[in-house]
Amino acid sequence: MKQLSEILKEVAFGSLSSGEAEMVIGWQKGPFWWQSFPAFITDPGGTGSLIWDPFSVSNLSKYLLKEVPEKKIALFLKGCDALGFNQMLRDGRVDREKVLLFGIPCDGLVDPARVEAAGLSKGLLQVKKEQEELIFYYKKGQRKAPARDFYYAKCLSCRYPNPVIYDQMLGEAVPCQPVERFADVSKLETTPLEERFSYWSRHFSRCIRCFACRNVCPACSCRECIFDLAEPRWLGKANELSETQFYHITRAYHVAGRCVDCGECARICPVGIPLAELNRKFIKDINELYGEYDAGADLDKEAPLLTFKTDDPDVSSGS
Amino acid sequence: MRRIGVFICWCGTNIANTVNIEGVTEAAGKMPSVIYADNYKYMCSEIGQSMIKEAIIKEKLDRVVVAACSPRMHELTFFKTAAAAGLNPYLVEIANIREHCSWVHKDKQEATGKAIALIRTAVAKAARNKELWATQIPVECRALVIGGGIGGIQAALDIADAGFEVDLVERTPSIGGRMAQLDKTFPTLDCSACILTPKMVEVASHHNITLYTFSEVEKVDGFVGNFEATIRKKARSIDLEKCTGCGICWEKCPSRVKSEFDEALVMRKAVYVPFPQAVPNVPVIDRASCRRFTREKCGICRKACPAGAVNYDQEDEVLQKKYGAIVVATGFDILDLDDFGEFSYGKHPDVLTSLEFERLVNSSGPTGGRLLRPSDQSPPKNVVFIQCVGSRDKSRGKPYCSKICCMYSAKHAILLREKYPEAQAYVFYIDIRTAGKDFEEFHRRAVEEYGALYLKGSVGKVFPDGDKLLVKGVDSLSGHAVEIEADMVVLAAAIKAKSDAPQLARLLGISTDTHSFFTEAHPKLRPVEAHTAGIFLAGACQGPKDIPETVSQASGAAAKAIILLSKDNLLSNPCVSEVNESLCTGCLSCIKVCPYGAVAEKTIEEKIHGKALKRRVAEVNEALCQGCGSCTVSCRPGAVNLKGFTNEQIMAEVDAICL
Numbered sequence: 001m002k003q004l005s006e007i008l009k010e011v012a013f014g015s016l017s018s019g020e021a022e023m024v025i026g027w028q029k030g031p032f033w034w035q036s037f038p039a040f041i042t043d044p045g046g047t048g049s050l051i052w053d054p055f056s057v058s059n060l061s062k063y064l065l066k067e068v069p070e071k072k073i074a075l076f077l078k079g080c081d082a083l084g085f086n087q088m089l090r091d092g093r094v095d096r097e098k099v100l101l102f103g104i105p106c107d108g109l110v111d112p113a114r115v116e117a118a119g120l121s122k123g124l125l126q127v128k129k130e131q132e133e134l135i136f137y138y139k140k141g142q143r144k145a146p147a148r149d150f151y152y153a154k155c156l157s158c159r160y161p162n163p164v165i166y167d168q169m170l171g172e173a174v175p176c177q178p179v180e181r182f183a184d185v186s187k188l189e190t191t192p193l194e195e196r197f198s199y200w201s202r203h204f205s206r207c208i209r210c211f212a213c214r215n216v217c218p219a220c221s222c223r224e225c226i227f228d229l230a231e232p233r234w235l236g237k238a239n240e241l242s243e244t245q246f247y248h249i250t251r252a253y254h255v256a257g258r259c260v261d262c263g264e265c266a267r268i269c270p271v272g273i274p275l276a277e278l279n280r281k282f283i284k285d286i287n288e289l290y291g292e293y294d295a296g297a298d299l300d301k302e303a304p305l306l307t308f309k310t311d312d313p314d315v316s317s318g319s
Numbered sequence: 320m321r322r323i324g325v326f327i328c329w330c331g332t333n334i335a336n337t338v339n340i341e342g343v344t345e346a347a348g349k350m351p352s353v354i355y356a357d358n359y360k361y362m363c364s365e366i367g368q369s370m371i372k373e374a375i376i377k378e379k380l381d382r383v384v385v386a387a388c389s390p391r392m393h394e395l396t397f398f399k400t401a402a403a404a405g406l407n408p409y410l411v412e413i414a415n416i417r418e419h420c421s422w423v424h425k426d427k428q429e430a431t432g433k434a435i436a437l438i439r440t441a442v443a444k445a446a447r448n449k450e451l452w453a454t455q456i457p458v459e460c461r462a463l464v465i466g467g468g469i470g471g472i473q474a475a476l477d478i479a480d481a482g483f484e485v486d487l488v489e490r491t492p493s494i495g496g497r498m499a500q501l502d503k504t505f506p507t508l509d510c511s512a513c514i515l516t517p518k519m520v521e522v523a524s525h526h527n528i529t530l531y532t533f534s535e536v537e538k539v540d541g542f543v544g545n546f547e548a549t550i551r552k553k554a555r556s557i558d559l560e561k562c563t564g565c566g567i568c569w570e571k572c573p574s575r576v577k578s579e580f581d582e583a584l585v586m587r588k589a590v591y592v593p594f595p596q597a598v599p600n601v602p603v604i605d606r607a608s609c610r611r612f613t614r615e616k617c618g619i620c621r622k623a624c625p626a627g628a629v630n631y632d633q634e635d636e637v638l639q640k641k642y643g644a645i646v647v648a649t650g651f652d653i654l655d656l657d658d659f660g661e662f663s664y665g666k667h668p669d670v671l672t673s674l675e676f677e678r679l680v681n682s683s684g685p686t687g688g689r690l691l692r693p694s695d696q697s698p699p700k701n702v703v704f705i706q707c708v709g710s711r712d713k714s715r716g717k718p719y720c721s722k723i724c725c726m727y728s729a730k731h732a733i734l735l736r737e738k739y740p741e742a743q744a745y746v747f748y749i750d751i752r753t754a755g756k757d758f759e760e761f762h763r764r765a766v767e768e769y770g771a772l773y774l775k776g777s778v779g780k781v782f783p784d785g786d787k788l789l790v791k792g793v794d795s796l797s798g799h800a801v802e803i804e805a806d807m808v809v810l811a812a813a814i815k816a817k818s819d820a821p822q823l824a825r826l827l828g829i830s831t832d833t834h835s836f837f838t839e840a841h842p843k844l845r846p847v848e849a850h851t852a853g854i855f856l857a858g859a860c861q862g863p864k865d866i867p868e869t870v871s872q873a874s875g876a877a878a879k880a881i882i883l884l885s886k887d888n889l890l891s892n893p894c895v896s897e898v899n900e901s902l903c904t905g906c907l908s909c910i911k912v913c914p915y916g917a918v919a920e921k922t923i924e925e926k927i928h929g930k931a932l933k934r935r936v937a938e939v940n941e942a943l944c945q946g947c948g949s950c951t952v953s954c955r956p957g958a959v960n961l962k963g964f965t966n967e968q969i970m971a972e973v974d975a976i977c978l
Contacts, residue, residue, distance in 0.1 A: 310821075
């Protein structure tokens with residue numbers, strides 16, 4: 001990890017000082033052990049603060065939408081980020097010519113909640129990863145534990161740990177050992193309708209409509225989201241369960257066939273709504289109906305929901 | 320504040336019996352922005368329309384809601400009414416309180432409540448209706464006829480005679496179609512070729528008709544009045560201009576393949592004209608069976624051709640042409656009899672389909688018109704005709720009646736007796752259907768004058784028995800099992816749609832029914848029009864038909880095409896999509912889902928942080944857009960809106976129903 005962190009600083013410095021990029025988007029350490037924030041650096045001298053650590057979870061490519069598209073930007077992509085980047089590319093939201101991509105192989109990132117749950121967070125100053133282990137540093141001494149025990153659930157089911165798109169790959173490709181990702185969906189599918197409804201109603205009733213799930217999503221890249229429009233006002237402002245349900249169902253439909261399953265929506269949700277399950281239900285259905293399709297994995301592959309084929313299973317044979 | 324008028328129709332008793340009209344009128348009068356509400360027994364009548372016109376003027380109405388029947392019925396009527404009173408027709412909204420309400424409900428109280436809800440919805444939408452204006456679109460004064468059978472020929476001739484250019488595209492090497500395969504035609508027994516070939520010649524020589532044989536329509540873009548078709552002229556390998564049709568090439572050709580025209584009863588050569596009266600009388604080289612192309616050997620036909628017309632290097636030619644109207648006359652096929660093993664078809668050479676029988680009695684057929692058994696070339700004595708093989712058969716065939724079999728089998732029975740006065744025809748039938756002019760008389764003649772023996776019942780099995788065929792069936796009238804020692808068995812195989820009809824339908828943007836026949840716009844009132852404007856149907860591609868019906872429909876389709884072509888301009892539908900560029904994200908999903916190719920990509924320039932930046936957005940071509948709305952539902956940010964059915968209008972409707 002340390003090595004990769006150094007390489008990252010070097011390439012960032014190189015691309016800024018050579019003028020290849022006008023800005024580098026990377027991660028920077030915050031004041032606490034669990035904070036790794038996006039950093040926007042334009043001065044080669046500032047690249048020393050860039051880091052790559054087990055908390056560099058945010059997908060930096062979404063920030064491209066905020067920047068002036070004329071500017072050439074260098075940024076770092078993990079496997080999941082790369083899928084999201086590709087989807088934005090397919091949606092015409094980023095210009096490939098204007099970005100310099102550094103790929104980072106990533107076998108998983110640490111969920112601070114799991115560290116806390118393991119009772120390791122008190123007095124914790126820093127967490128480092130070495131090989132397959134995490135080292136927890138305290139004022140006095142340190143502790144070690146297997147890294148995989150602390151990974152985000154979304155990382156454990158990751159199928160693309162190595163970026164599918166990059167200009168330069170930093171570090172060695174890592175092996176892929178995903179756990180079955182549709183287990184929760186399959187379980188939900190078999191529960192009775194009323195139970196399923198109350199399951200989602202319970203979750204959605206906690207939604208505070210902060211829209212973080214939308215803001216973080218690489219498939220939610222509209223210039224202006226329909227939920228922000230005043231006319232027509234698709235979404236009422238009242239704190240109504242039906243309105244919240246409408247928001248979440250519409251969001252899931254809008255990303256259907258475009259969701260790259262990066263799991264960011266569920267991760268970012270401050271109240272812990274399992275949004276990825278909703279997305280995965282769509283992915284599972286699309287896979288079953290139209291054959292395996294991974295949004296963002298292969299730009300040459302036609303998107304099933306935007307492609308009409310005469311042998312589509314929902315086309316009746318007679319007409 | 321809008322000034323909306325609501326007009327509620329009784330539709331005689333159709334609405335008034337189930338809906339409390341007075342109650343609805345009162346409720347409508349209290350709806351937001353409604354300043355006038357009235358009702359009348361027949362709103363579509365002259366008095367009803369005058370009521371609307373007067374109210375528009377007197378009450379200064381700026382929106383009108385008519386609560387009556389389906390907009391498919393009278394929307395246009397009320398549009399004209401409003402226009403006559405000086406109101407833009409697109410400010411009129413119809414609330415369908417007949418089909419959607421009174422006709423489907425029994426309880427008066429509930430139906431009244433629903434009628435009020437429907438009117439409230441229409442009022443909410445009408446308040447957001449905007450003036451829309453139709454534009455003029457020019458018409459390309461040329462017609463495309465697809466299919467060169469009798470339907471296509473008739474349509475092409477009629478349109479051409481009206482003074483318009485026609486391109487007739489036929490897939491096979493010659494025009495003529497199924498009718499060219501027939502011997503005589505019922506109920507008059509005149510010779511099919513004698514009445515067809517003059518028309519074929521007329522097509523070839525008509526100054527307004529361009530004939531594309533051995534050609535296929537590959538793509539059709541555009542819309543009514545302005546279609547653009549891509550036509551592939553397949554390489555004939557023979558120069559149409561040089562060839563004199565002398566026939567030396569096919570005499571010399573060493574390759575033999577089954578003749579499609581003769582229903583595979585005989586062989587043809589690899590270079591061939593399908594039949595002697597073919598138009599054009601120029602052969603084609605069937606490259607799949609020609610030795611020159613399959614083995615790179617041979618070349619005899621080129622050596623033999625005195626005109627130097629053989630050209631192995633000829634390539635397909637692709638044409639793009641514009642048309643105002645399209646007539647589809649692609650005909651039919653015969654049901655494959657693989658599932659009817661009990662009749663021994665394909666296993667015994669003397670079990671034939673009716674079309675094969677037709678070739679065997681035809682003087683241009685493989686036996687020169689001498690009806691002989693394929694097995695031993697002997698004249699048949701007992702011939703069994705089996706009706707409804709695959710027709711009216713839900714389980715193995717088609718549920719519909721093929722319509723022509725009863726009549727052609729009577730004809731075959733007559734022809735058999737005319738050739739061999741000693742011969743006996745047996746016809747197994749379910750019902751005899753002779754609904755046509757002189758049809759019943761013709762059938763009676765077959766029975767009474769020609770001694771055909773009709774047996775109501777089915778055939779269980781046909782066994783080959785020495786050089787004969789043993790037909791085992793049931794005569795259901797007497798209840799007896801019947802056994803007939805036959806020399807020949809003729810099966811009236813069902814008519815089915817062309818196997819590639821669904822593909823053609825997709826290419827043209829027209830619809831097919833469950834049996835892949837093309838669907839007419841209305842079964843009674845618009846029988847020759849397809850659902851897509853500017854496309855017309857002729858003949859058996861729309862459903863089983865005999866020759867007179869096909870010819871009438873073809874002339875009907877031609878008349879409809881002529882009506883269209885004789886207009887200089889058409890009025891466009893103003894209810895088309897538009898893109899709000901500030902909301903458009905440029906994902907271009909709309910381009911992918913548009914069935915009419917009406918959405919395109921465009922680059923716009925806009926200022927961001929003081930810099931002029933380029934950005935891609937979608938753009939709708941209003942002339943191509945048909946207003947289907949697919950793009951609007953594919954647009955996540957709601958940047959595409961369908962005029963007349965905007966997101967705002969539909970949301971207002973939903974709110975009016977739900978809130």
